[in-house]
Amino acid sequence: MCRWLAYSGSPVRLDELLFKPANSLVMQSKHSRLGAETTNGDGFGVGWYGTLPTPGIFRSTEPAWNDSNLRELSSQASAGRVFAHIRASTGSAVQQTNCHPFRHGQWLWMHNGVITDFPKVRRDLALAVDPDLFPLIEGSTDSEVFFMLALTLGLEEDPHAAVAAAVGLIERVGRSHGIEYPLQMTVATTNGDTTWAFRYSSEGRSRTLFHSTDVATLRAHYPDNVMLEKITDDTVVVVSEPLGDLRGAWQEVPESTGIAVHDGGIDFHPFIPSDSADAPPGR
Structure with a gap:
């Protein structure tokens, strides 16, 4: 599937996150220790918040370990909120528009996982996207449709509730097509001020997710x-x-949990999909 990181704190040069750690994201693109696949070489992306209200993004179909432009950019650019993602395709094309993070206005979105049998449910889910958002879908991934569903269901007002509603809709549509476990996910989204992350799967066996522990204690x-x-x-x-x-530097996020990161604090909330009956599956 994929690997990602979401950083918030003091401005840091991007290579301090992407290249220098012992198990950096670039290293994980070749040798992931905990991922569903060892190699995540189907492109990458970086999003960061600089001097403009909307974040910048850089995405490429090159493997992260093989892109000299990524090394050049990351050795110069710094930011206090950074999203980075390395991709292992679950079937959609290797193209820039399918690389994460996805952006809408001031929002970024990343996903590791899969909407099971996406070709079967793609039409129904796409029809549930707000008509004003539908033309903005550029790629062919389940992750981008997931993002647009969350925006449709109120991501900009209440991210936790919107993601819960989007997951509920995906599960309802999937099960209407006879899919036992419609969704596997870890998701991160941010508006540049707060980062929300979610760990959930229909099967109850989600992909791994961790958060860093208290820096002062580690120091x-x-x-x-x-x-x-x-x-x-x-x-x-x-x-x-x-x-x-x-x-002691890392703690695992519990199964079926959402977190919100703001001003160095982490709030934990149980994550339970909600009924999205207001968004018909179109079947």
Whole structure:
């Protein structure tokens, strides 16, 4: 499937996240330790918030380990909120418009997982997208349709409720087509101020998701760690798999859980799909 990271905290140069950690995202593109696939080489993307209200994005169909432009960009650019994603396609084409993160206005979105048997349910789900948003779908992935459904169902007003409604809709449509386990997901989304992340699957066996632990405590335990000296106490990183082996640095997000990261704090909420009967499946 895929691997991703969502960083928030003091401005950091992108290569400090993407290249330098022992198990960096670029390393995971070749040798993922916890992913469904070892290799995630079907493109990558980076989104970050700079001086403009809308985030910048850079996406490529090259494998992350083989793109010299990514190394050049990441050695110069820095930001306090960064999304990065490496892709392993579940069947859709390897093209830039299918690379994450996806953007709408000030919002970014990343997904690791799959809408099961997406070709069977694609039409029904697409018909549930707001008509004003439908023309904005550029690629052919289930992840982008998922994003548009969340926007349709109120992502910009209440992200947790909107994602729960989108998941409920996906499951209802999938089961109407005889699909036992319609969805597998870890999702991250942000408006540049708060990051929301979700771990859920219809089967109850979700892909891995972790968050970094308290930086001040880690700094006290590892006073000689150079990386910990560079970041502030409000730094939080949410990742598909840990970026290194520093003991105590990472905690797993529980199954069926949503988190909100804001000003260095993490709020946890049970994640339960909600009934989306207002968005008909179109079948």
